[in-house]
Amino acid sequence: MNRLFDKSIxxxxxxxxxMGLAVDAHLVAAFCLGVIATSLAEVAQxxxxxxxxxxxxxAYIIAAVFVPPFVPFAPLAFYxxxxxxxxEHAWVVLxxxxxxxxxxxxxxxxxxxxxxTLLLTSILSVAAALLSLRTAQLxxxxxxxxRTRDELQERALALEARNxxxxxxxxxxxxxxxxAERARIxxxxxxxxxxxxxxxxxQAEALRVVHADEPRVAADFTDVKRTVDExxxxxxxxxxxxxxxxxxxxxxxxxxxxxxxxxxxxxIELEVLAEHTPANVANCFxxxxxEALSNAMRHAHAKTITVRxxxxxxxxxxxxxxxxxxGVRTGARSATGGMGLASMRERVEALGGTxxxxxxxxxxxxxxxxxxxxxxxxxxx
Numbered sequence: 001m002n003r004l005f006d007k008s009i010x011x012x013x014x015x016x017x018x019m020g021l022a023v024d025a026h027l028v029a030a031f032c033l034g035v036i037a038t039s040l041a042e043v044a045q046x047x048x049x050x051x052x053x054x055x056x057x058x059a060y061i062i063a064a065v066f067v068p069p070f071v072p073f074a075p076l077a078f079y080x081x082x083x084x085x086x087x088e089h090a091w092v093v094l095x096x097x098x099x100x101x102x103x104x105x106x107x108x109x110x111x112x113x114x115x116x117t118l119l120l121t122s123i124l125s126v127a128a129a130l131l132s133l134r135t136a137q138l139x140x141x142x143x144x145x146x147r148t149r150d151e152l153q154e155r156a157l158a159l160e161a162r163n164x165x166x167x168x169x170x171x172x173x174x175x176x177x178x179x180a181e182r183a184r185i186x187x188x189x190x191x192x193x194x195x196x197x198x199x200x201x202x203q204a205e206a207l208r209v210v211h212a213d214e215p216r217v218a219a220d221f222t223d224v225k226r227t228v229d230e231x232x233x234x235x236x237x238x239x240x241x242x243x244x245x246x247x248x249x250x251x252x253x254x255x256x257x258x259x260x261x262x263x264x265x266x267x268i269e270l271e272v273l274a275e276h277t278p279a280n281v282a283n284c285f286x287x288x289x290x291e292a293l294s295n296a297m298r299h300a301h302a303k304t305i306t307v308r309x310x311x312x313x314x315x316x317x318x319x320x321x322x323x324x325x326x327g328v329r330t331g332a333r334s335a336t337g338g339m340g341l342a343s344m345r346e347r348v349e350a351l352g353g354t355x356x357x358x359x360x361x362x363x364x365x366x367x368x369x370x371x372x373x374x375x376x377x378x379x380x381x
Contacts, residue, residue: 034073
């Protein structure tokens, strides 16, 4: 838009400079060819078209040297020449300008054009070249600003993604520390309070036996033992609850995947869509995933491993797939990995689940599929 506005002004000034000249076929042809040449420079996009438009501008200046009616519209050509001039080709532009200046002097001596037209054309040629250079600099600045804006936006998006990763990592570390603290508290209660209550229960039973010939005293020790046993049951229930809370499936699977990732290894994608998974299911899936990743990395030569763990209304599901060489791994596993597959199957079937492993249908790679049904108390979750 800037260049169209500039050329409109230059064209209007060229028409003003041509006022007073006799309107003939040469002047009309000069006007039409000047407009065509400057329009070609705007629509040219490819390198070949740009070179053609640049050649047309130079040809117009050469025609103005020999044909005086072309002179008033030469500033349009100078505008386009200055637009694409390069520092190493500046001498060509200076040469063309010098020849054009000598042509103006020759036209002045031969009275081919009026002094007013020649003076206005000289001023307009210099002004058009300077205006073109200024617009070119403005376009370069605008392009640089757009490039800087895009780079800043790209950096802002990268920084935002990095902040999200750091926030997720921080949440993961906090959750991991919380679960570790719960496990420590459960161990402390089990090792200290639980043992003391067990000792108190045994002592109460021993005293009851010693005072068996005293019914009232024996009854009192029986009551004490009953109270201590109830407290021991409550402590055990609390310890199991803390252990179940400390066994978070997503944390366990993330820890296993992070331990398996490496710069030279396959890309591992993890997706966990399960909440409040029982401890036995979480431990089973963790063991299955650990063994599946180990087999895939040893035998698969895969580039991508996908791990998906989902919770359905009536069962939990774990799927591990890769794009490795499934056929080769089948033979390798039959020789070295049979115990791993058997161990995974036994773990899953011990919880009433189903386990399958084999080559993917219709695609290269291996697929491990495990499902464990929910217990009666878990189906409402």
